[in-house]
Amino acid sequence: MYYLEFTLSQLLVMVRCFFIYTISEVGQKLGISTHALRYYEKEQIITPERNAQGIRQYTDLHLRWLEFVIKLRETQMPIEQIKKYTQLFHEGDQTSLERLHLLESHRRTIEIQIETLKATEAMLDKKITAYKQHLLSRVNQSNS
Numbered sequence: 139m140y141y142l143e144f145t146l147s148q149l150l151v152m153v154r155c156f157f158i159y160t161i162s163e164v165g166q167k168l169g170i171s172t173h174a175l176r177y178y179e180k181e182q183i184i185t186p187e188r189n190a191q192g193i194r195q196y197t198d199l200h201l202r203w204l205e206f207v208i209k210l211r212e213t214q215m216p217i218e219q220i221k222k223y224t225q226l227f228h229e230g231d232q233t234s235l236e237r238l239h240l241l242e243s244h245r246r247t248i249e250i251q252i253e254t255l256k257a258t259e260a261m262l263d264k265k266i267t268a269y270k271q272h273l274l275s276r277v278n279q280s281n282s
Contacts, residue, residue, distance in 0.1 A: 159196040161186075168204055175204075181217060183207055183224050213248050 165172045178184045179194075184204060186194040210220050223240050226233035 157198055161194045164196045164201060168208060181221055183220055215244050
């Protein structure tokens with residue numbers, strides 16, 4: 139007889155993997171449409187199990203993967219790159235370096251986006267200040 143010892147957090151991870159969610163429940167939990175989930179499945183970015191009736195079944199592991207995918211999409215990573223990352227992930231540990239390079243490249247893209255947004259914000263701040271000053275001067279002139 140074997141005696142297995144697990145920490146509470148290890149047990150929680152194992153138990154969470156067995157919670158089953160429908161496509162609509164996943165959509166509600168993650169705030170995305172069932173259409174998007176079907177699209178991710180069609181593109182082989184996510185592969186939910188199916189029960190005997192053919193209904194998709196998602197686990198918390200699927201949800202965590204989808205949260206990652208959603209963040210990549212929110213930061214404008216192209217679907218083709220996400221598909222490539224997913225493929226490499228499924229190929230195993232020997233692709234870790236290539237996955238790292240993909241993520242580092244995307245991080246550089248995000249850094250450029252952040253700089254662009256900061257510059258745009260500064261420009262908007264100047265424009266807003268100019269409008270406020272203009273409107274304030276009009277009010278002061280009409281009160282004179």
